[in-house]
Amino acid sequence: MKQVQWLLRSGLKCALALALVAPLAGWSAEERERGVGDVVYVPTPQVVVEEMLAMAKTGPKDFIIDLGSGDGRMVITAAKKFGARGFGVDLSDELLAEARANATAAGVADRAEFRKQNLFETDLKQATIISTYLLPEMNEKLRPKILALPPGTRVVAHDYHFGDWPPDEQKTIPVPEKIVGTPGISYTYMWVVPAKVGGRWTSEFKHGAVATTCEFEFTQTYQVISGSAKIGAQTVKLPDSRIKGDQIEFAVLVKAGDAATRHEFHGTIKGDTIDGTVSIGSGSTAKQLPWSAKLVAAAAGAK
Ligand SMILES: C[S@@+](CC[C@H](N)C(=O)[O-])C[C@H]1O[C@@H](n2cnc3c(N)ncnc32)[C@H](O)[C@@H]1O
Incomplete structure (x- = not known):
């Protein structure tokens, strides 16, 4: 029953994911046009960023890679609040410049780097944590590469799953101001890459x-x-x-x-x-x- 509910909700979320690429009431055309590549730019609310990093048990030994990093908030928060290091990749020059300026303003430019790179071509080997706020089909395309990472690597995702890979942990967070996906609610998911034992x-x-x-x-x-x-x-x-x-x-x-x-x-x-x-x-x-x-x-x- 639980699985059926999860599938129904996943289906619903796929439909909502399409809303990410469609014009959204309350989201200015200028903001939607800032993203470049396979999905538009929509920032993860800061409260959700912090919850995702807490779910991944982020700490000073961690190296985070945010795939599609927008204004850099995921890597910058991981560095400033959790003592981690890492980099984000994006294809938008404007968002990359903003992320670098935000990292400098937060005093973590030496630990939060931003690269112009296609997220599907990014080398993930350095990561102990991968974060995404991408469409489900993008997550699924990344899944084999993520499952090949060392056991124990954590993956955190906002709103969208990784196909039939069941999360190790999930949370529903009320975000009254959120208008994208499920209005007023963010879903967060955490997976741990398992060792091969079959x-x-x-x-x-x-x-x-x-x-x-x-x-x-x-x-x-x-x-x-x-x-x-x-x-x-x-x-x-x-x-x-x-x-x-x-x-x-x-x-x-x-x-x-x-x-x-x-x-x-x-x-x-x-x-x-x-x-x-x-x-x-x-x-x-x-x-x-x-x-x-x-x-x-x-x-x-x-x-
Ligand atoms: C939904 S936003 C998420 C931003 C940020 N991770 C966050 O959670 O606030 C997705 C971002 O992915 C970027 N993007 C889309 N396709 C990409 C690709 N193929 N390679 C790199 N970045 C991409 C967009 O420019 C956008 O900034």
Whole structure:
């Protein structure tokens, strides 16, 4: 049901997205004509900029790239209020000049740079955070490039989604003065680029002198994983679980006679290895053991 509601709202938002390119009551022709390229210029309200940066947990170690940077507010706020660095790209000379002047006025010109560049051709490798306020089809076109970035890279978007990639977090923010998209409301979304884990993995954990071998078959769709686990002689279905960046966490019940013991796996995915712990049992009697896994065969064509 939730998915249906999300799809309906996405459809509605696609229609509203078209309103971004159509003449808008209350938005002067001069303002609409300031954007250059694939979408007109509409600034993200400042309260929403700050909420997006907070959702991404922006900090001094971050490097943000704003794709279609307008007057520069996203990168400038990230630098001034959150201590980050970064750059914005736009195709409008006028907006780039305004963004640079705004960065100088805010005292962050050394940490907030603005480049004349097509956002589809921008090298994203430096980014720990990507931000967008673009049409849904533009976000979708960018999606493969973003999913290829290191696990843990955050993506924040104003009003529009990235196709069927479900957000890790979303918020609805009342913005009474907003007249574009859904009047009076801004939607903000945050995604974390997931590590690739789809495929077959073998692993082992030792309980005293007893070694238990396991085999996992993970099916991955973006950050959602499912599949099966063979623990000792038993094969169990994995419940749908989520990975966040390079962190994996899932739990299975392993039967022994009439009893079932909870096995809770936590780990960090680093290429073809996972290192972490397995917690066996529950409550104060649970035992935590080191756990590691090795990739045997990666799944082909996983999202
Ligand atoms: C909706 S505005 C968002 C501005 C800013 N990111 C914000 O949230 O306030 C989109 C911006 O993208 C720019 N733009 C459109 N197509 C572009 C492209 N292909 N490459 C770079 N910038 C582009 C426009 O000039 C406009 O400034």
